[in-house]
Amino acid sequence: MIALESLTVRFGGLVALDTVSASFTAPVSGIIGPNGAGKTTTMNVISGFLTSAGSVTVDGTDLMRLAPHQRSRWGLRRSFQREQIADDLTVEENLWAIADNLSGSRAEKRANIATALEFTGITAIRTKPGAALNTFERRLCDLARCITGDPRLIMLDEPAGGLTVEETARLGGLIGAIPGLGRAQVLVIDHDVDLIQRICAETLVLDFGRRIAFGPTAAVLADPAVKAAYLGIEVEHA
Amino acid sequence: MQITRSGLVGLILAALAILVLPMLAGGQWLKIFTSTTAFALAAMGAGFMYARLGMVSLAQVGLMGIGGWVTLRLNHAFNLPFEANLLIGAAMTSVLGMILALPALRMRGLYLALITLMVAGGLEIIFTAYQFPNGGDGFWGVGTSFSATMRRPFLGQTDAGFLRYALVVALLGFLLIEGHRRSASGRAWALIRRSEAAALASGVNVTLYKTWAFGLSGLLAGLGGGVLAGSLGLLDASTFRASESVLLFALVVVGGARFWLGAVITAVLYRVAPGLLNNWGVDADLALVFFGAALLHAVITAPDGLAGQIFGLFSKEAAHDRA
Numbered sequence: 217m218i219a220l221e222s223l224t225v226r227f228g229g230l231v232a233l234d235t236v237s238a239s240f241t242a243p244v245s246g247i248i249g250p251n252g253a254g255k256t257t258t259m260n261v262i263s264g265f266l267t268s269a270g271s272v273t274v275d276g277t278d279l280m281r282l283a284p285h286q287r288s289r290w291g292l293r294r295s296f297q298r299e300q301i302a303d304d305l306t307v308e309e310n311l312w313a314i315a316d317n318l319s320g321s322r323a324e325k326r327a328n329i330a331t332a333l334e335f336t337g338i339t340a341i342r343t344k345p346g347a348a349l350n351t352f353e354r355r356l357c358d359l360a361r362c363i364t365g366d367p368r369l370i371m372l373d374e375p376a377g378g379l380t381v382e383e384t385a386r387l388g389g390l391i392g393a394i395p396g397l398g399r400a401q402v403l404v405i406d407h408d409v410d411l412i413q414r415i416c417a418e419t420l421v422l423d424f425g426r427r428i429a430f431g432p433t434a435a436v437l438a439d440p441a442v443k444a445a446y447l448g449i450e451v452e453h454a
Numbered sequence: 455m456q457i458t459r460s461g462l463v464g465l466i467l468a469a470l471a472i473l474v475l476p477m478l479a480g481g482q483w484l485k486i487f488t489s490t491t492a493f494a495l496a497a498m499g500a501g502f503m504y505a506r507l508g509m510v511s512l513a514q515v516g517l518m519g520i521g522g523w524v525t526l527r528l529n530h531a532f533n534l535p536f537e538a539n540l541l542i543g544a545a546m547t548s549v550l551g552m553i554l555a556l557p558a559l560r561m562r563g564l565y566l567a568l569i570t571l572m573v574a575g576g577l578e579i580i581f582t583a584y585q586f587p588n589g590g591d592g593f594w595g596v597g598t599s600f601s602a603t604m605r606r607p608f609l610g611q612t613d614a615g616f617l618r619y620a621l622v623v624a625l626l627g628f629l630l631i632e633g634h635r636r637s638a639s640g641r642a643w644a645l646i647r648r649s650e651a652a653a654l655a656s657g658v659n660v661t662l663y664k665t666w667a668f669g670l671s672g673l674l675a676g677l678g679g680g681v682l683a684g685s686l687g688l689l690d691a692s693t694f695r696a697s698e699s700v701l702l703f704a705l706v707v708v709g710g711a712r713f714w715l716g717a718v719i720t721a722v723l724y725r726v727a728p729g730l731l732n733n734w735g736v737d738a739d740l741a742l743v744f745f746g747a748a749l750l751h752a753v754i755t756a757p758d759g760l761a762g763q764i765f766g767l768f769s770k771e772a773a774h775d776r777a
Contacts, residue, residue: 300649300651300652313641
């Protein structure tokens with residue numbers, strides 16, 4: 217379970233997150249909202265890149281007490297809106313760059329990396345340097361990085377950005393299959409409501425840093441307040 | 455451990471240089487090649503920081519001065535062999551490099567470069583004010599009227615022998631960098647270069663690996679300074695001016711920071727080109743004009759420098775050749 221408890225982040229006068237709370241229990245959950253709603257800010261708080269009031273607890277561990285790189289060793293993985301593949305490293309070395317910082321024997325890590333490459337279907341290009349990968353290969357490599365080392369929580373920030381419809385569908389299938397690999401819970405941010413609808417059982421909707429809806433995805437998307445936030449319709453508040 | 459093609463060429467060239475170069479060169483050129491080797495060590499340090507971590511260090515020649523200072527000071531104070539003086543000098547430069555890195559760790563890009571430039575400026579003032587030890591009394595060890603001898607390594611008593619010795623040290627320096635590049639440190643550095651956020655999200659201890667890079671770069675500069683001290687026996691503050699550090703970095707970009715050949719080209723341009731011009735009866739300062747033009751060329755059309763272009767002639771894969 218991922219428990220966010222009254223997260224509040226201020227940038228000067230701007231309130232980027234305003235007492236946001238949510239408890240994700242589904243294997244794959246989503247966070248949606250218009251631009252500037254606070255989705256990435258939420259992710260940055262969970263990663264430890266931003267300090268925030270409130271607490272983040274995952275399976276009983278208080279993440280706020282760990283430095284960002286310690287959170288990764290604990291089992292947090294994330295991708296960024298722009299994929300972060302090191303151009304000078306091969307696909308395989310990009311995965312090793314994460315495994316290097318984890319405990320465990322070399323043989324275990326090698327087996328783990330082989331699994332991650334196989335799962336994402338990039339075993340054949342494992343010796344290609346990062347600089348030579350196309351957009352989809354980079355996204356797949358990024359996803360393989362996120363499942364390296366038996367993680368507990370994986371956060372994907374717009375994983376389907378820049379992909380075609382077919383590629384998005386394939387990536388969506390892979391994300392949906394991640395919980396079957398091990399103990400990881402997945403949080404996905406995306407603009408693509410179709411993707412969220414397809415793979416996320418629970419969804420949190422943010423607008424202007426506030427939680428406007430949270431619950432089962434179908435119910436949340438039917439909520440008039442959510443429709444208003446997306447379509448820009450004024451809703452009469454009783 | 456796999457040897458890449460450019461690495462193999464490098465090893466062969468290094469073996470040839472160690473065997474043949476001291477036989478071909480004579481007199482003044484032996485010393486010029488030895489100091490070229492010393493500057494190649496320093497250029498290597500600045501080069502890997504720039505190519506692998508994207509950090510600009512403008513204090514590399516100043517750090518060489520530290521290595522040289524400590525090596526000379528130990529030589530005149532104790533009766534240790536040259537190797538001990540050289541290694542202690544390099545280790546102390548490395549530690550100083552790491553300490554200097556501490557305020558710089560939160561900085562990036564231009565601001566980091568400016569901090570290292572200020573360090574180079576500070577070192578220039580200290581070297582000019584106190585000069586280098588020549589066997590005199592006191593902590594600074596500077597006497598006015600005499601100069602004690604600088605002991606050389608057993609295998610490098612002659613100038614030719616010492617050139618061989620310096621080339622071996624430089625080869626070990628290259629292998630040290632290459633070993634790092636292929637291990638966890640190299641992968642962590644590659645991520646830091648991509649973005650620090652990505653490195654943190656991958657569990658990399660960014661502070662540790664950045665400090666280690668500064669330490670390694672300082673170690674190479676210190677080795678270079680110690681080799682220079684061993685070759686010349688006396689060092690002069692004017693060698694280690696801040697402007698020299700800036701010039702060396704500019705030539706690192708010209709030479710190509712990603713490749714071993716780049717460090718060699720950098721040092722040759724830095725040390726041999728002015729000497730050649732002198733031999734031809736042309737003002738050595740004219741070299742600066744050529745360097746400026748070469749830097750523009752590198753920045754505009756050759757991001758991997760001359761070394762990148764040379765390897766590019768031989769291999770289509772050169773752009774991705776990671777050695």
